Amino acid sequence: MTRNSGVTVVGIPARDEERTVRGVAEAADAGLRLAFPHGDNAVVLADNGSTDGTVARFAGTPLRARKVVARSGREGTGKGTNVLAVFDRARELGADRLLLLDADVRSAEPGWVGALAEAVDGDEPVMALPCYRRDRYEANTTNHLVSPLLAAVYGAHVQQPIGGEFAFNRAFLERAATWERPDSAQLYGIDVWLTANALREGLRLVEVPLGRKLHNSPFPKILRLPQQVLDSLFHVVLATDRVRDAAPRGSGLRQAVDVAAVPQDPAVVARVADAVGRYLAAHRGDVLALFPAARGLVAAPWGLRVDAGVWPELLADAVVALSEGWFTSARDHLVALYVNRVMTFWDEIEGLDGAAVDAVLDRQAVETARAVAGRGVELGGRVTGPGAFHVGHWSGFNADEPARGLAV
Ligand SMILES: O=c1ccn([C@@H]2O[C@H](COP(=O)(O)OP(=O)(O)O)[C@@H](O)[C@H]2O)c(=O)[nH]1
Numbered sequence: 001m002t003r004n005s006g007v008t009v010v011g012i013p014a015r016d017e018e019r020t021v022r023g024v025a026e027a028a029d030a031g032l033r034l035a036f037p038h039g040d041n042a043v044v045l046a047d048n049g050s051t052d053g054t055v056a057r058f059a060g061t062p063l064r065a066r067k068v069v070a071r072s073g074r075e076g077t078g079k080g081t082n083v084l085a086v087f088d089r090a091r092e093l094g095a096d097r098l099l100l101l102d103a104d105v106r107s108a109e110p111g112w113v114g115a116l117a118e119a120v121d122g123d124e125p126v127m128a129l130p131c132y133r134r135d136r137y138e139a140n141t142t143n144h145l146v147s148p149l150l151a152a153v154y155g156a157h158v159q160q161p162i163g164g165e166f167a168f169n170r171a172f173l174e175r176a177a178t179w180e181r182p183d184s185a186q187l188y189g190i191d192v193w194l195t196a197n198a199l200r201e202g203l204r205l206v207e208v209p210l211g212r213k214l215h216n217s218p219f220p221k222i223l224r225l226p227q228q229v230l231d232s233l234f235h236v237v238l239a240t241d242r243v244r245d246a247a248p249r250g251s252g253l254r255q256a257v258d259v260a261a262v263p264q265d266p267a268v269v270a271r272v273a274d275a276v277g278r279y280l281a282a283h284r285g286d287v288l289a290l291f292p293a294a295r296g297l298v299a300a301p302w303g304l305r306v307d308a309g310v311w312p313e314l315l316a317d318a319v320v321a322l323s324e325g326w327f328t329s330a331r332d333h334l335v336a337l338y339v340n341r342v343m344t345f346w347d348e349i350e351g352l353d354g355a356a357v358d359a360v361l362d363r364q365a366v367e368t369a370r371a372v373a374g375r376g377v378e379l380g381g382r383v384t385g386p387g388a389f390h391v392g393h394w395s396g397f398n399a400d401e402p403a404r405g406l407a408v
């Protein structure tokens with residue numbers, strides 16, 4: 001990476017992050033100065049309808065880099081709206097590379113900029129993804145949905161496929177502009193939409209060690225976030241030619257579990273468990289028809305015991321249902337089973353050290369790949385997903401927001 005390497009943009013997607021946006025912008029600016037002292041550098045805040053002082057705080061933060069603000073409305077927008085706006089600004093600025101940093105990350109360091117940027121040097125499309133240690137009670141969507149499903153469909157073991165701290169070179173930005181965008185990619189589906197499309201096209205992914213990720217707990221979004229993530233992932237899977245063979249495990253097994261471990265708020269957990277229990281009661285017949293592996297599940301204090309042995313089979317059931325055209329049912333019923341997996345996992349890891357927790361998650365991804373491979377799933381675009389994103393079967397059950405669709 002030459003010191004004067006052209007244009008580098010750091011994008012910060014934000015909604016209501018006034019408490020942390022300044023720290024992230026300052027880390028980005030310091031990192032740009034260290035890595036590209038003579039470069040043409042910019043920090044872009046993309047904000048979709050913050051009602052707090054996010055934009056003002058960013059505007060009032062002194063930066064050496066050029067400061068750009070891209071704003072959109074609140075209704076019907078999400079993180080993806082902001083990330084895609086950053087992509088547009090980066091292309092307008094002629095960026096040689098683009099980095100993304102979440103606006104709520106309290107552990108963002110200047111060194112992340114150089115490390116991520118260096119990983120995307122080169123003319124072929126390449127994406128850098130973060131490797132960091134995380135609280136074992138967090139990253140549930142990563143650990144139990146995205147990483148195992150990417151391992152199963154694309155044969156790739158990616159530790160933090162939706163971590164949020166990414167880097168891309170210019171060639172990747174140009175390639176991403178050609179990909180079909182489901183509505184959910186305007187929301188929390190954006191991260192998996194990027195990673196899964198990169199895997200679908202066989203683009204190079206580079207995992208970059210970044211230390212620790214400390215941010216606002218995602219748990220309150222445990223119903224709507226995975227639904228949006230699965231929606232985008234399912235669209236990309238249906239556009240994939242076939243289930244790929246498993247890649248050999250890299251030498252470096254996961255080291256993704258931090259010593260910091262903060263159990264989730266019991267009141268929120270109880271509210272989510274209640275919503276999921278009501279959902280499963282209302283859709284029991286359809287869930288058991290679509291997920292044969294669910295027929296043997298036994299009761300648990302939180303709902304259902306979904307242990308590490310059966311979860312790969314349930315994920316395989318979801319991929320089969322998806323490939324057979326049951327997109328919304330597979331997506332929505334999987335979210336309910338996933339929440340029970342998360343709560344069972346928390347029970348399973350009681351007393352385990354970080355390495356043992358990593359081993360459970362590693363094995364889960366390998367077993368999911370094995371389960372899906374054994375089902376003879378056919379992809380290749382025979383089936384397509386729904387045009388618009390809607391909360392589907394979760395209407396009225398979402399524990400944290402009124403049910404509503406996203407009008408296209
Ligand atoms: O409508 C939204 C929702 C989220 N975000 C940003 O996307 C990043 C990740 O969101 P969040 O922290 O809610 O996700 P989590 O990391 O908790 O899964 C943060 O910078 C948010 O401010 C955004 O730009 N628009």
Ligand SMILES: O=C(O)[C@@H](COP(=O)(O)O)O[C@H]1O[C@H](CO)[C@@H](O)[C@H](O)[C@H]1O
Pocket residue numbers: 079102137138139140141142143162163164165188189190191192218219221222225229
């Ligand atoms: O870390 C994760 O696994 C998810 C959500 O955390 P949880 O699985 O809800 O604990 O958060 C990531 O994924 C979101 C959706 O892609 C991104 O928007 C966040 O930036 C990222 O932190």
